Amino acid sequence: MDAQTFLKLDNSSARRLFLHKHALLEAPTGSSKGEDLLNLIKRIGFVQVDSINTVERAHHMILWSRRQSYRPKHLAQLLENDRSLFEHWTHDASIIPTEFFPHWHYRFKQSSESLHTRWKVWHSPDYQAKLNNILKHIEENGPAGTSDVGKDEKRSKGGWWEWNPSKTALEYLWRTGKISVSHRQNFQKLYDLTERVIPNPHRDTKLAPEETIDWACNSALDRLGFATPNEIAAYWDKISLADARSWCEQAFKRDEIIKVEIEAAKGTKPKLCFARPHIEDELSALDDPIQRVRVLSPFDPALRDRKRAEFLFDFNYRIEIFVPEAKRQYGYYVFPVMEGDKLIGRIDMKREKASNALVVKGFWPEPGIQLGKGRIKRITSELERATLLAGCENLQILHSSGLEN
Secondary structure (H helix, E strand, C coil): CCCCCCCEEEEEHHHHHHHHHHCCCCCCCCCHHHHHHHHHHHHHCCCCCCCCCCCCCCCHHHCCCCCCCCCHHHHHHHHHHCEEEEEEEEEEEEEEEHCCCCHHHHHHHHHHHHHHHHHHHHHEEEEEEEHHHHHHHHHHHEEEEHHHHHCCCCCCCCCCCCCCHHHHHHHHHHHCCEEEEEEECCCCCEEHHHHHHHHCCCCCCCCCHHHHHHHHHHHHHHHEECCCCCHHHHHHHCHHHHHHHHCCCCHHHCCCCEEEEEECCCHHHHHCEECCCHHHHHHHHCCCCCCEEEEEECCCCCCCHHHHHHHHCCCCCCCCCCHHHHHHCCCCCCEEEEECCCCEEEEEEEEEEECCCCEEEEECCCCCCCHHHHEEEEHHHHHHHHHHHHHCCEECCCCCCCCCC
């Protein structure tokens, strides 16, 4: 293709390819532990971590949506024992394959420069002493968290998020690569020296910035299927938009990528993206989506980019945890619901400790989605599987939910 022509991709094909890249096109069956689980995480790139636990935490729900034999202990083995995964930042706190760690040196350097520029207090001898003392404490006593340091300190009034100095120092040391998350206890991070967490050769491999930029762009495009420079830059949230644009321009000249026009879900303007030259062959090899229902985490990789989800699926999703209750359209924490290759609604459900039940309070179908007996049965089957993940003894679907037969 010359520079003035490009492939046009209909919305259905675009959705199928995108969901295939995110392991959501096939049945959520198969092994969910060890090397198989690690390969799944490599395939989708990373798994976002979030503290909210109304059914199960986000990282566990993301993996369960793709392998429903998955249980949290399977991830802990890879993350805390095998060390084949590590925790750090992409666009947010995430669990990442350790083989990608060499590319995080680029982020560590950026963070160090940025944080020093934003907070001059970290140039002071007192703060350097604080950093050194915490490193010494961890070296001598092992993993430490915020409850282990700075217990009697007052919160800062001009530092980082008004934390106490020691908590701020821990975060600084983590973001700049001096310490790493060893494990979590009651979901609180415990940090250890990076040399005791990240194994070699990944820990000490240093790469040129151009190598990381090239890796970030290639790996993002391969996991998105098609993307704009902005979407490529945002995937790992590691490189600048200017770097992504430059990479696209050079890769296009080398015939490593082509231009594709992606059809929107609902008659809006199509979007010009980049993709691999073999995209048509890849599409022809894809199976049709299975027509089963999945409940997704609000932080699922397929939904992380809200604008992209709206463009591809005509699904406008926002989390309302920070919206006053009286102003919420749906609920505090509702879960997107997928059927086949479509997002068909959102559901409000929560684990109730007193009754040890998964309680479904409401379901809001998308426009045009009818709740016939077959669809309600498929939704209920998924809710029963979610009940097992949540460790509940029974499922309670309230009459007000609209899902009762």
